[in-house]
Each structure stands twice: as C-alpha cells, then as structure tokens.
Amino acid sequence: MNGTRAIAIVAAAMAWQPMATAGEYEQNLARQLTNPVAALISVPLQLNYNSDIGPADDGRQSLLNIQPVIPFSLNDDWNLISRTILPIVDQQDIFPGAGSQTGLGDTVQSLFFSPVAPTAGGWIWGAGPVFLLPTGTNRLLTTDKWGVGPTAVALRQEGPWTSGLLGNHIWSFAGDSDRRDISTTFLQPFLSYTTPTAWTYTLQSESTYDWEASDWQVPIRGVVTKVTRIGDQMVSLGGGVNYWLESPDSGPEGWGFRFTLTLLFPR
Template sequence: MMISKTAVLALVLSLGGASFAQAQDAEELAKDLSNPVADLISVPFQLNYDDNIGPDDGGSRWTLNIQPVIPFSLNDDWNLISRTILPVVSTDGLPPGSGTHTGLADTVQSFFFSPKDTVGGGWIVGAGPAFLVPTSTDDRFGVGEWGAGVTGVVLRQSGPWTYGGLANHIWDVSGDTDISSTFMQPFMSYTTPEAWTFTLNSESTYDWESEEWSVPLNGVVTKVVQFGDQPVSFGGGIRYWADPAPNGPEGWGARFIMTFLFPA
C-alpha cells in the first residue's frame, strides 16, 4: 500500500502540534503550581531532611508534608481554596539517646477566599481563616492543641516569573500551651517553556511567646512530566537554616517533592 507524501507530512505536523500543545500545557501547569491559590487540584508530597538538632546537635529529622490543595468555585467571581499541611515526622536522637520515633505532627488547615480575576493591575490575592488541628501523636511532634488565626497571600505572575508572599498567624484556642506564632513565606520562581521551575523561598516562623525566629532558606528545582494521562511534578533542592531556633536544625538540609496534578 502506497502512502502519499501529503499524508506523511500531515501526520508529522499533527504529532508536532500535539507535542507543542502538551509542552504548553506542562508549562502552564508548572506556573499554576507556583500560585498557592491557583484553580488547580494538586497533592504535593514534600520530604524534608534536617540535621544537627538538639542540645548536642546530634539529632536528625525527616518530615513528610502531605499538602492537598483543593479549589471550590463559589460563584462567577470567587474561589475558595483549601490548603492542608499534614506532617509525618521521623526523628533520631531527639532527645539525645532516645533512638528513632515516628508519628504525626499537628495539621495546619487554611482556607483562602480568592477573586477569580486579578486586582490592582495584575495581582493575585487571597485571604481567610487558618486553623491548627491537634493531630500530633506525640509531644515530640506538636503541642496537641487547637489554634486559630488568619492567613493571606499576594503574588504576581509576569511572563515566566512568579513572585509574592504567603503568611499566617495562629493563636491558641484552648489548652495549657500559649500559642502566638507568625509564619511568613516570601517566594520567587522562574518557569521555562520546558516546564522546569526554579524556586527560592523562605519559610520563616516567629514565636511571639519565646521571642525566637526560625528561618530556613530553600532552593528547589522541579519539572512537570506526563505519566500516561497523569501529570506529575517532581524535583528537589537544598535548604539552609539561616537563623535556627534554640535546639532546632542547623546548617544544611535537603528537600524532595512530588506533586500529583488534577487539572480541570
């Protein structure tokens, strides 16, 4: 059977067009991942390793943050975005000589009311309540008490760049522990047409009760790929504790991340 040159050319062009469309989709998904209030269901699994912890700097810690993000359309103008952070923690040598312990830490649950359109000439914003949920299975991993507060995010996306910040403040609601903690996450990322994203951020926490900072700096590289019909982002990077809390991690650490994406 003879195949015409026209048919071959049409097949090549159609495959090339499909590849270009897939590349565009991957790039847009990568940019959406840089937006904490994007209209995109995602389930990140973020694994962090920290060292030099404790009074003798002999402890270490693995933390797996399970972070599902689920947007809900409220009407033609507003979305509600649910962001959950459930940490699974494994420590070694904390306290010194205690061996390995694994369990859950407390969960931070945030809700952002976000306009579907940008404001102020291109800014994306969102704000709402934040809650501390006592899911910790051991005093080593959390305070085990309820907390509540406010959260907000503001960012801008211009070409390949995304920059902005997310913050929350949580107070104790009940229990024996006084909680007044501020979390601040300034971030900046650059996404390439090939769906690589290079991100720098800080995840600073200030404890108003003890008047102490905890400031890690993170540099991460991720890539959106397609496994069959399932888009996935994966990558990793390094972290450095610029201002560790007393008995907290010091020096260098590592971060690995895999995110399952469910575009509408």
C-alpha cells in the same frame, strides 16, 4: 512533486502540533503550581530532612508533609482554596534523652477566599482563616493546642516569573494548660521561573517567628521541579536544598534537603 511535498509538510505540521500543545499544557500546569491559590487540584507529598537538631546538635528529623490543595468555585467571581498540611514525622535525639518518635504531627488547615480574576494591576491574592489541629500521636510530636488566626497570600505572574508572599499568624485558644501557649508568625516569600519545557526554579524561605520564645527559624531554600506525565497521571517531581540562616538552640542547623512528588488533577 509539489503536491507530494505539500502533503508531507501538512503531515509534519499535524504531527508536531500535539507535541507543542502538550508542552504548553505542562508549562501551564507548572505555572499554576507556583500560585498557591490556583484553581488546580493537587496533592503534594513533600519529604524534608534536617539534622544537627537540639542543644547537642545530634538530633535529626525526617518530615513527610501530605498537602492536598482543593479549590471550590463559590460563584463566577470567587473561589475557596483549601490547603492542608498533615505531617508524618520520624525523629531521633531532638534533645538529650529524647529517644526516637514516629507518628503524625499537628495539622495546619488554611482556607483562602480568592477572586477568580487578577486585579487590574495584575495581582493575584487570597485571604482567610488558618487553623492548628492537635493531631500529633506522640507528646513530642504535638503542641497539644488548638490554634486559629489569619492567613493571606499575594503574588504577581509576569511571563515566566512568579513572585509573592504567603503568611499566617496562629494563636492558641484551647488545649493542654500545662503546655506553652502558641503565638507564631509564618512568612514564605517566593520567586519562581518556569521554562517553556515545564521546569521551574524556585528560591524561597519558610520562616517562623515564635513570639512566646522570641526566636526565629529562617531557612533559605532552592528547589527545582519538573511537570511531566507518568502513564496517564500528571505529576510534578522535584528536589532542593536549604540552609538554616537562623535557628533556636532546639532547632536544626546547617544544610537540609527536600524532595517532592505532586499529583496533579487538572479540571
């Protein structure tokens, strides 16, 4: 009887161990996703919806951001993280008489040089250049300007918590001389909590200050995501809501929505 019981206990332990390992694996991936400079290949597909756009508050916009993140190992001490944002836009009546537009928007390309290991104080950071590429396919979907500037991120991960700040500033340096120059600051503070079951709860803002127009756009956003597996593919699924605390007359107001599907390619 004792031998049979021992075999049963060992068999149960062997059956349980892969599930525990799988849970830890998904939790680790979820924590990596909260780090903008993690050495993890991912392709987020981020759908945003906003309304009450324009002086008459009758415009709306759907924005699908394709955001591949690709890390490159430079040496034992440094990584280069490429983060791209390519928007596909569908919008209507963003100002009276504007009609509707569908197509590509302008691309933002960021490159972060980041140490492989955190600092002695536990900080994870990265810095480098950011570029604005006028890839818009419609005059109302592009700035018609080339831009460049610095970008940086700093964060700490302690237990299940991740907190940090990502920012950049872009100045235009070339493009259509009839279009307004660009000088914008982007700030993204974020706070995330990841559970042992790979759920992540995030509170953040993605604020922009336009120095040419002296205007803020300030949303506050809550997002919930879950790392899971679809067949053999690791993914993160999520959704959330945002409220516009501050916006210019031409910007969105009230509530907005976000849905995300992120394809994960761990190495």
